[in-house]
Amino acid sequence: MTIKKLLSLAIFAGLVFAGCANQSSKLQNGEVVVWHWIVDKADVFNALALEYKKETGVNVRFELYAPTPAYASKIIAAAQTMKFPDIYGILMEMKQFASLIKSGHVMDLTPYMEENNGAWRSTFYKSGLAMNTFQEDNQYQVKPGIYGVPIDLNNVQFIYNLELLKKAGWDRSRLPSTWDEFIALGGMLKKAGIPGLVSGWGEQWMIHCLADNFAWNIMGREKVLATIKGEVPYTDPSWKQVLGLFAQMRDSGLLSRGIVTMINKEAEQTFANERAAIAFNGSWCVNIYASMNPELRYAVAPPPRVNLERPMEIWGGATDLVVNDRSPVKEEAVNFLKWLTQYKQQCYLAKETHNIPSNSACASILEGPITQFARGMDNAVHPRFFPVEEFPLVTEAFDKGIQSIIIGEATPDEVAEKVQQIKMEEIKKAERFKALREKEAR
Amino acid sequence: MGRKINKYIVKDLTARLGSHIVLILVSITCVFPLLWMLSSSLKTQQTIFRNMNLWPGIFHWENYMVAWTRGGFGVYFLNSVFYTVTVVSGLILVASLAAYAFSRLEFKGKNIIYSIFLAAMIVPIPGAFVAFYVLLVKLGLVNTRLGYILPQISIGLSLAIYILKTFFDEIPKEIEESAEVDGCSIMGIWWHIAMPLAKPAIAVIVIFNALAVWNEYILAMIILQDKAKIPLQRGLMIFQGAHFTEYSLLMAGITISVIPIIVMYLFMQRYIIEGITAGAVKG
Amino acid sequence: MNLILSRFKKIGPGYLFVMPAFIMLCFFYVYPFFKVLQLSLYEWDGISSNMIFVGLDNFRDIIFSNPPWWQSMWHAVYITLLALVFQNGLALILALMVDRGIKYGHIYRVIFFLPPVLSGIVVGLIWNWIFNGNYGLLNHWLSQMGLGNLSRSWLADPRTALTAVAVIHMWKGFGWAFIILLAGLQNIPRTLYEAARIDGANNWNTFKHVTVPLMTPVFVLVMVLTVLGTMQIYDIVVSTTGGGPGYHTEVPVSRILSRMLNSSQFGYTCAMGLVFGAVLVILSIAHMKMSRAIKHT
Secondary structure, X not given: OHHHHHHHHHHHHHHHHHHHHHHHHOOOOOOEEEEEOOHHHHHHHHHHHHHHHHHXXXXXXXXXXXXXXXXXXXXXXXXXXXXXXXXXXXXXXXXXXXXXXXXXXXXXXXXXXXXXXXXXXXXXXXHHHHOOEEOOOOOOOOOOEEOEEEEEEEEEEEEEEHHHHHHOOOOOOOOOOEHHHHHHHHHXXXXXXXXXXXXXXXXXXXXXXXXXXXXXXXXXXXXXXXXXXXXXXOXXXXXXXXXXXXHHHHHHOOEOOOHHHOOXXXXXXXXXXXXXXXXXXXXXXXXXXXXXXXXXXXXXXOOOEOOOOOOOOEEEEEEEEEEOOOOOOHHHHHHHHHHHOOHHHHHHHHHHHOOEEOEHHHHHHOOXXXXXXXXXXXXXXXXXXXXXXXXXXXXXXXXXXXXXXXXXXXXXXXXXXXXXXXXXXXXXXXXHXXXXXXXXXX | OHHHHHHHXXXXXXXXXXXXXXXXXXXXXXXXXXXXXHHHHOOOOOOOOOOOOOOOOOXXXXXXXXXXXXXXXXXXXXXXXXXXXXXXXXXXXXXXXXXXXXXXXXXXXXXXXXXXXXXXXXXXXXXXXXXXXXXXXXXXXXXOHHHHHHHHHXXXXXXXXXXXXXHHHOOOHHHHHHHHHOOOXXXXXXXXXXXXXXXXXXXXXXXXXXXXXXXXXXXHHHHOOOHHHOOHHHHHHHHEOOOOEOHHHHHHHHHHHHHHHHHHHHHHHHHHHHHHHHHOOOO | OHHHHHHHHHHHHHHHHHHHHHHHHHHHHHHHHHHHHHHOOEEOOXXXXXXXXXXXXHHHHHHHOOHHHHHHHHHHHHHHHHHHHHHHHHHHHHHHHHHOOOOOHHHHHHHXXXXXXXXXXHHHHHHHHHHOOOOOHHHHHHHHOOOHHHOOOOOOOOOOHHHHHHHHHHHHHHHHHHHHXXXXXXXXOHXXXXXXXXXXXXXXXXXXXXXXXXXXXXXXXXXXXXXXXXXXXXXXXXXXXXXXXXXXXXXXXXXXXXXXXXXXXXXXXXXXXXXXXXXXXXXXXXXXXXHHHHHOO
């Protein structure tokens, strides 16, 4: 009988303790809470928060949630319960971003950006702001404007291990800048038995990034946008050419074995430990390579041009933060973001995290391999810049189609047909929903 | 006569040898990852993927110190212990009462209610985490320990009830009847007779759910905010950045977090083995 | 009055005993379930206050116009079948050995529990290394044994990717089956085995006539758990193949989560969840019917 009593007492006490403990969690007044998923920067963020408190007396609290699916779930949960923090990062596509804005969860920052003749706006690299801007006539019916603030930037390029290139017999003074050179390099690597490209192509967005780069180069931005709008089919020869590039890469020995299911972290440690000659990765890799192999000697370059008459544009992204429009401390939040993007703080961030700062004035203080990445920032584009966005299912079919091409299961023509077929279905669905929505509105 | 005996002995020996070989092979595959984990925890970020040997060469014991402090192990560890103990004890209590009722007591609607529990075991709810969050907000239990504990008890209920009911069903009616004659109340029968006989089942449920709660992090991510309340696995996330993973520290952290579970298992598995022979089918 | 009291005394305790569990179930399962049911009838992105009622359209699309969904379902079934046969077969053999009192049995009991204890991260890292196409351990051992021509990128080759994922899952899962089977085996009184041996039964007959009948509820439990657990496989897929190459290792849960988080079609994913649940119910019922049929032979 005593054990039973003890047990029930323990459980009761536990539950009481559990219930009481929630009293201490009331947030202090005037505290600005920030949510993001990049746990890597925890220490830096906390240091900055402390500094801000010293300067202004305002408490800022960073709460970092990883991995990304958990963060995304948290945002959805917040949306359904109206419990957003004061500042948070946008993980999703433009469509969800637009939805958040239209539901009143994101503050329109354009007035702040434009004051004093656009003083705040002009401190940024153009591409950083473009990620957070909704243009005129965007497909989401969001009022045009700037809705977020970039606090650092990144871009994705090719990275070449100079030693391994030399071993394959490649002249190290130049990096492949045309498609033919690139394929030739593949042949040399194959002959030398050196694994070629590693990249997180198991995570589809990285495949899409490269495909996009080639697409813009081959057919130009206008035609890509027209395809997204549905005016040009994916069975167009230009698109088949893009898909065909991956078949060529496969045949030439450029691709490392197993690249189709590689997660990016695996690709990074493979390249860092010199087990592959080429990597396709973002500028955050500078940190990772340095930590795993400080001796690694590499050079950074954009993907080679297929169409020599057009430029090669790379994907450039940003870590951005938005302000919750319903936050009781909106003004404080905006002030914090302004402070965070000032020269001094940006230089500190850049130095500590080896990422590209979003404040263009800080470019001069960068040192080391990150400067090679930073150089590309002027040529950087991102799908989020555009007023239209492709259906996720079409993008998925496209990316997985490329995976099929690489493993030899499908031809570029077959993939193009499939993608176009799914595109047509999605267009029909969208039209049906539009009709339903209009019916409900009446 | 002699040849027959020899054949028998040879057969027996090969069977025994074969068994041992299979057991050892399987054991190697089980132990290997643990060894790799241990070995990696003693390497550095630079050597962890470069040096593929199991032997680290240089032993970086300080990784454990760093992992403990940076991972906030003190508080998070205690939190995890607290959550595991409360969820598991709460679960056993609630589930065994219900299972006993389904097995031994009669009441209207018993079968319907039991089928609902079975259905809950079989049909999963997608995005359950978001639903829990919304519910807890409505109940005002968000960011509370209770709000973290209750869903987890709930998740383990159906399976625990199913297992316990199966066990209770096997108890001979005579034992209960004689206890009733001796003046034992239903509660008494449940506590003194049914529960001890179900020790193996309880042990399995404890192991199952303790592991689940100990390794839980998504629910903690979504429900808990205060640093003082978060469990260990959530704390370990600090080593797993979006881009930068500190592998050796992460491995050290995971190794530390694995030890209590193994200890718990060592403790519990005795009940599975010695279990019913203690309670014994009293003739 | 006494009649009523005694009647209550008879029925009452049942309800009291079940009440706590039932209340919890209502809050944390029944309520969310009906919410999901309701949401599955809408097209909603999970964020905006704008929900469009589409009735059964989501279900229609899932059942008739979503080939990747059924592909992923088939993949899960494939892995489940492998698990039922190989994982549980191995677990049974090992449990029998340990039950018979093999030397060092107590050490094996602990070792076999190590895979389930390991976190998904470690499992992913280790097996990625073993199956790696360039410097992986498996290829290394194969070439050492002279079977080098079999080497390949196990997780990226469409012919082996799904099976490789299944192997990882079975490796991680057999410890559970082992414990439960061992618990059941230990539950069988030794006297029965004695009696069988005295009657002259050999190992196979003892197994067939003593072990199997007494172990049937345990077998059913293990099978049900295997089916339910394996069909919901997710972590392993995400940390090794991401569902690729192409759609070759997609599983239902990964399809649901990618729809929810990438396409933000919350209503649709609720419908997917319900369809998945329906499939699981069908599988479980089929299972129980089959085991009941076998029991009667």
